[in-house]
Structures are given as structure tokens and as C-alpha cells.
Amino acid sequence: MGSGAVGHRESAAANGAGTPTGQPLPILVHARDIVDAYAACDVLVLAGETGCGKSTQLPQILLDNRRRTGVSRVVITQPRRLAAISVAARVAHERECELGTQVGYAVRFENKSGPGTQIRYVTHGVLLREACSSSTASLRSQEHSAFHLNYDAVIIDEVHERDLNTDLLLGMAKTKLLERKGSAVAKSDAEESFKLVVMSATADIAAFTDFFSAPCRPLNGSQRQVHPQTPLVVKQLIIPGRAFPVERLFTEEPVQEYVNAAVTACAQIHADEPFPGDVLCFLSGQDEIDAACALLKDHLERYLGKKRTKHEVLIMALYATLAPEEQQRAIEPLPVEVRAQRRKIIFSTNVAETSITIPGVRYVVDSGMCKMRVGTSASQSSLQIVPISRAQAAQRAGRAGRECAGKAFSLYPERALFSVMPEFEPPEITRCDLASAMLTLFALGTDVRHFDFMDAPSAQGVQNALELLVDLGALDEHCEMNAVGRAMAALPVGAMVGRAFLEAMRAGCAQSMAMMAALLSVEGNIYASVRPERRAAADKARRHEASALGDMISVLNVFEKYLSLHPRERGAYCRDLFISARTLNAARAAYEQLLKLQQTRTVRQGANALCRDVYRAREPSWWSEPAGGPRPRMQLQRCLVAGFSRHAASLLEAPPSSRLSGSPNQTAGEFAVAPSSSFNVRYKGLRGGPELFVHPSSVIHWRRRPPHCILYQEILITSKLYVRNVLEIDSAWLDEATGS
């Protein structure tokens, strides 16, 4: 291929890199412009309509034109694991190679790529961890940032989502590129010569262009310049045209009950719109999706009759925690021969919002709502159901026009796009607990105050995170990272879980805590969602393994039993207990990784330093077992307290019929026959804040008496502030752990 010519694989065309109608994807028409722009810049900001071919084609264009681009190894990030896996599978198919060879993927706890992989799809988090883990050498140097990536091209896809990891990647990559430009030393190795592409269908491309064109702007406004800064060459490219039009329809007025409205809309589409054409309906979370599946089934059976419903409609759910086989079933097309009389209706969270193509989908129903994590302090961090942004609405609608013209039915009036929805969702860095992000930065040798954020976190957010990290012992009183902090940063779990893990290493219960930490860190519920008619059976089965100490210990019981079984028996165990085999399998991978990490020097040094530094002022015997020997699980509970003390709450009042329990370990086995009235039992966070209620899914509701003091993993805000994944504790342990 001569200079200026743009390569295009025969195989890609043969395997569907074009549209089903045979016309090339818009991005392929502009391949030459892309190659030219990429060759001439440090950072390429690329925008193009949903479905124009960015995620699947761009890495291939760069690779197939390597003589001009110099790209022989490219990494491309996706916000979610489902997208990383499914797009990698599609590209492997287009390039006629086995997934994991030339084209592969890596998501947390799962790697399907090898040394020969040239196109690697990863989640943002995986790329960040890769950059950090190869940073040790650089940390010794004060001259350069410790951001190392062994790729020629780094593509950050769906950059409009602006999750925490994306923002860290953007800042680190910019600093690295500026350092390279300013450095007099010529670099020859690949990691020093990567170029960056950021892309999306719905990003504010001017903001990205400005960010990369500007010199480093540290958070504290200081003029810290390691090298004289030669500005980066930033090119902006907009790919015009979309593969297929999408007609967007809106309601006249806002709907009151959007789950019911979504079900009605799906039923109406089924009745009125021609076949073939599957429906993808966006709701905010698993509970809503389960309810919608059941409602739609009832609705269709009433109007069509059981037999016709069964024959004509396949109702499916799609969310992050679903077993991979079920996710696969939801996204794979119906056989061609049944498409003329059969329709798939998929209720999904935003896992299907960006990047992925669900073949067969022609209609989208958008509730306009999503779940978002908010709260800049760890104790107040919560999941809330909020209106989506205009960018998300466009992404959702875009799922209808992937293979042919489609329709998107929005369950909100058109005016809500401007009166209710923000243009973009607020970057996670401006609304979330920053502790884990700061650990990453400190581990990279970057003081957060010197970091070049695209959008600065609030001063309060930074303060909250620093305080938490000091409380957890990760930073000393001068905010310098110590051995405990370095160990916490090396663990692929949140800061609080990491601290509990180190505590357990010190206390001699690391194996159980590795299981617990894995369970607290995997995405998704251990308990699979159950149809209403099976709920009683599921409750009965689950109660068998449940602990009155709470949800954390109950799932640990289940996990221990699962691991003790022969792999052949595990499937049946999960089915009998209505447990998600996929989540437990992911937890097993995480558990094994944590056991390995526990042996590493950094982590061992962190656990040793706990005694030396963090507990130096305490009685040396405070950790010793109480007279009468250890009580079951007590060690573990106390270690969890050390990590989660900010998530402690005490009972405000007991229901009239209940007496307060005494010591937590005297309550085991005290389950009532039916769930208690404790749904209304109120708790108050020990650090203040609003009243909290235990989530209805908690085993705490099976107890005769609610516990006096609890820890929780997270807050979920729906009609009330619910705490989820609850553990009973003794309030005295809090004083021990916090040294008060």
C-alpha cells in the first residue's frame, strides 16, 4: 500500500463490516481522512453518529494502515464489560480470527487476549490498572508521570460517559503526552509513543479539544511544569452520516408510572408495528425490569391468550448481573425463519445503551430514567433513580437504527429533553466519593492537587476523600501515602474493602476475608431475581444458608459452600438456592486473585505496617480473642468494622413487639417464621445524616428482633433511603477500630 492509499480488509467486508443492505458503514467512507488526521496529531477527537462504525471499525482502520499510522497494537476502552466482550466478538468475527488471538478483550477478573493480540477491547478500569501496575519504575523518577501503556494507539470510546476511570485516564494520558513532547530525550519504545483517540456519538467535542490543547492545569492552580510545555497537536474529526434513520416519538405529557407505561408501549408496538422487529426497552434497574417482565406477560396473556403469547413474544431481561449465557440469549438474534411471526422484547438497564448492537432490534422504548451513584462522601454515597441526559437519550434511540431504519418511543414529552434533562450526565468525578480514585493517583506518585482534571472535583469531595484515606490509615497526617495505602491501591477493590482485607491479614482470617472482599466487589447480586410465583420457594431455600448476623455473612455461607462443592455440583446448588452462578463464578475469580495478591510484597508490607503505624497507640492486646475463645465470624465482623466504620448505623427505635438483641452472636438462629415488621425499623448513621431503612431484600427482616447496630455496604435511594448488604456489629468494636 503506497503512502496516501487507505487499506481496507477483504475479510471485513466479507464478514459484515458493511450494513446488512450492503452499503459501507459511514466511517469506512472516511477512512482516508481518519488516517491522515491520526498521522498528523497527538490526540484525535472523533465524533460520529451512533452506529456509524466507530467502535468496531476505527481500531481496524488504524491497524490496517499501519504504514501510515504506525499502529500495530491498539487498545480500545468501553465503559462496561458486556460492550467490551460483545464488540470484541464482533470484530474477531469480521477479521475471521478466534476471539483471544488477534482480537481479544480483558475485563475485570477475565482476560481473553494474549501476547499476539493486536486489537484489545478493555473496560476503562482495566486500562487504568494496567497503567498503574507498570508504574513502579517511573515512581522512582520525579521527572515523569508514572503512566505506562504498552500500545501504539489508545482509544477511549464512549468518552461522553465521563466515569471516574475515564477522567483519570484522560488526565494521565494528557500529562504523559505533554511530558513526552517537552522532554529533550528521544523515546523509542512503544509505550512512550502512543497516540490518543477519544470518541463518542454524543460528546462535547469542543470541550475535549480545549482540554487537550491547553497546557497542564493542576487542580490547585499552581504552575507546576515539569518540562517546558509544547502544546499537543489535537485534531477534531466529525464523521457525517448515520447508517439508518431513527424516527423519534414522544408522549404528549409526562407519564406518571413509567414502568407501567413502558409495558403498555411494548404491548402496543407488538400489536401495531410490522414484523420483523424486536423491541429494546430501557428501565433503570433490575427490580423494575423483573416487574416489567411479569407485567408484560400478564398483559399479553390477557389480550392474546396464553398460547399466542408463548408463540409470538419472547420476553427477556438484560442487566449487568445476569448470567453471561442469559445476556447472550438476550442479545442474540431470533432464527431467521421465525422472525416473521415472533418478536423479542428485551427490558434492559443502560448496559445496552452504548456500543452494543442487538441484531433484530428495530424499536426502542425509553423510560428516560437511570440509576446514578451520587454523594461525595463514602458515608453518604448512594444510588438514585434520576432522569437521563440528552446524550443518553440519543444513545438509547440510536440502538433502533443499527441494521435498518427504526423507531424510538420516548416515555416523556419532547420538551423534557431541554426542560428536565441535562445535556450530558455530570462527570462522576464531580458527584462521587473520590477515595479509590485518589488512592490510584497517590500510587502513581501524583498528588491529587497537581492533577490535571478535565472537570475539577469539588473541594469538599477532595476533602472527604482525603479524610477517609487518613481514617483508613492509607495516608499519614501529612497526606503522604504510606505502606498501608500502597497495599490498598494494589488491591482491585474499593478503599474500604481493601482496608478490611489488610486488617484480616493481620488478624489471621485473610482467607475468609478474601472471600468476603470478592463478594463485596463483584458486580451484581448473588441472589438471582426470581419470578413472583417462585419467591416463596426461593426464600425457603435461601434461608437454609442465611445467617442472622446479616446479608454479608449469609452470602459468605453460600460462597463457602459453593467453593467446597465439586465443580460439577455447583450448577445444581445455584439452581436450588436461586443463586446467580455467574456472580459466584466471578467472585471465585476475584477470590483467587486476592489470595495471590495477599502473597505480594506490597500487600504484605501494608498488613504489617498496620500494627506498626496505625495501631501503635493502642493496647497491643486489643485484637486478642475474648475469654472463652473466638465466636464464629466475630473476627471477620471486627475486620469489616475497621474498613466500613463510616457505614455504621444504630437503631433509632424498635417495633413495639421486639426487644433489642444483646451481643450479636447471641442472635444467631433467631429467625422468625415470616418476615418481621422491621421493614419500618429506622436506623441513623453514626456520623449523622438522614434516617435509613433496611432494604426489603435483607435477611435482617427474617429476624425476630432487629440488630442494635449495623454496617451496610451501600445506600439505595428509591421511595426511602435503603441500606443494602447489612451486617450486625457490636458498637464497642467501632470505638476499638477508630481508636476513640
Ligand SMILES: Nc1ncnc2c1ncn2[C@@H]1O[C@H](COP(=O)(O)OP(=O)(O)OP(=O)(O)O)[C@@H](O)[C@H]1O
Ligand atoms: N454484533 C453485531 N451484529 C450485527 N451487526 C453489528 C454488530 N455489531 C456491529 N454491527 C453493525 O456495525 C455497525 C457499527 O457498529 P459500531 O459499534 O462500530 O458503531 P458505533 O459508531 O461505535 O456506534 P455507537 O456510537 O452506538 O457505539 C452497527 O450499526 C451495525 O450495523
